[in-house]
Amino acid sequence: MQVSRVLIAFSTPVILVECFIISNLGFLALDIYVAHSMNGFAHWAEWLPFAFSLTAPVFLVVAATLSGSLRPELPESNAAPSTRARIGRFIGLAIGACSILVGIAGLLWHLESQFFAEQTLKNLVYAAPFAAPLAYSGLGFLLLLDRMVTSDTSEWARWVILLALGGWVGNFVLSLADHAQNAFFYWPESIPVVASALAIGALTMAMIDFANRSFLRGCLILMAVEIGVGIAGWILHLVAVSHSPMQSLWDRVVYSAPIFAPMLFADLAILAMIGLASLLMTAANAGVQHSAVAESQ
Numbered sequence: 001m002q003v004s005r006v007l008i009a010f011s012t013p014v015i016l017v018e019c020f021i022i023s024n025l026g027f028l029a030l031d032i033y034v035a036h037s038m039n040g041f042a043h044w045a046e047w048l049p050f051a052f053s054l055t056a057p058v059f060l061v062v063a064a065t066l067s068g069s070l071r072p073e074l075p076e077s078n079a080a081p082s083t084r085a086r087i088g089r090f091i092g093l094a095i096g097a098c099s100i101l102v103g104i105a106g107l108l109w110h111l112e113s114q115f116f117a118e119q120t121l122k123n124l125v126y127a128a129p130f131a132a133p134l135a136y137s138g139l140g141f142l143l144l145l146d147r148m149v150t151s152d153t154s155e156w157a158r159w160v161i162l163l164a165l166g167g168w169v170g171n172f173v174l175s176l177a178d179h180a181q182n183a184f185f186y187w188p189e190s191i192p193v194v195a196s197a198l199a200i201g202a203l204t205m206a207m208i209d210f211a212n213r214s215f216l217r218g219c220l221i222l223m224a225v226e227i228g229v230g231i232a233g234w235i236l237h238l239v240a241v242s243h244s245p246m247q248s249l250w251d252r253v254v255y256s257a258p259i260f261a262p263m264l265f266a267d268l269a270i271l272a273m274i275g276l277a278s279l280l281m282t283a284a285n286a287g288v289q290h291s292a293v294a295e296s297q
Contacts, residue, residue: 013278014151017160018070020271021139021146022057025099028135029053030260035132037254045109049136052102056095060143063091072146092147099140106133131170138163154282158207160275165203167268172196178261188236195229195265198222203272210279220276226269233262 029050036046064070067088110133141163149156175196179189202219209215240257253259 012071012151013157013160013274013281014072014146015070016274017142017146017151017271018060018064018072020274021142022060024135024139024267025053025060026057027053034254034260035258049102049106049133052098052136056099059091059095063088063095066091071151072143089147092143096140096143096147099143100137101140103134103137103140106136107131109133131173134170135167138167151278152282154210154279157275157278157282158210160278161203161207161272164268164272164275165200165207167264167271168196168199168203171264171268172200174261174264178258191229192233192262192265195226199226199268199272206276206279213280216276216280220273220280223269223273223276227266230262230265230267230269233265234259237262 032046032050032053036050039046041047063072065088066084068085072089072092142160145156145159145163149159172193175192179193182189199222202222206216206219237257237259241252241259244252244256246252246255
């Protein structure tokens with residue numbers, strides 16, 4: 001019985017998003033370490049996102065402990081929240097704001113590497129991946145969203161979908177730029193570009209026609225396919241790493257195909273699915289309430 005209650009509690013969309021944020025911030029530490037090892041952390045500032053990714057999840061867990069729940073929203077009753085809950089909420093807001101700043105600073109830092117010196121398509125493709133740091137900004141906005149908008153509304157669900165959509169736009173740019181470096185030599189390299197474009201179009205329409213439950217279900221199916229694309233891409237990247245001529249395994253991971261990049265498809269698809277499922281639930285609840293009002297009249 002206790003297990004079922006825990007599962008039900010963790011199936012709440014806002015709890016799932018909080019778990020998504022904490023796990024992604026933590027995983028970015030590994031991703032940053034691998035990416036910045038390519039130049040041996042040449043500048044001290046390259047350690048900042050790594051340190052932030054290590055510490056931010058700890059602070060969020062502390063905030064959840066203080067609040068007594070991973071659910072970050074303030075109570076809707078007239079009773080004033082406890083001091084511990086206020087502190088927990090403030091920590092979440094502070095981490096969210098810092099995460100946004102880290103993402104923007106990283107964007108400017110990556111563009112500064114070559115693109116600002118000479119604004120050419122070549123420099124944009126071969127410079128450090130300029131859109132990658134915006135993952136921090138997206139997670140920061142999710143943190144602010146969970147603490148400022150009630151999660152059982154269509155507004156919250158549409159914001160989640162919008163942030164997932166922003167991630168898909170970045171994923172499209174990264175897939176296009178990364179695979180343009182070898183001129184799409186292998187035909188499967190075009191699949192992530194097409195898949196990202198499909199996700200962008202579908203989620204854009206889901207935000208506009210958010211009451212169309214049939215279309216929302218179709219979007220959920222598409223997101224499941226996107227997870228398959230991510231897993232397939234991850235396997236192909238592992239094959240590329242294994243075939244690398246470099247001697248050590250670490251050098252293969254650092255200098256070959258980015259081993260974690262394809263999993264961004266699965267990651268963004270999961271976030272979008274949370275928003276879509278929440279939107280379906282709010283639409284269903286609205287339909288039930290409308291029917292009840294009609295019957296009473």
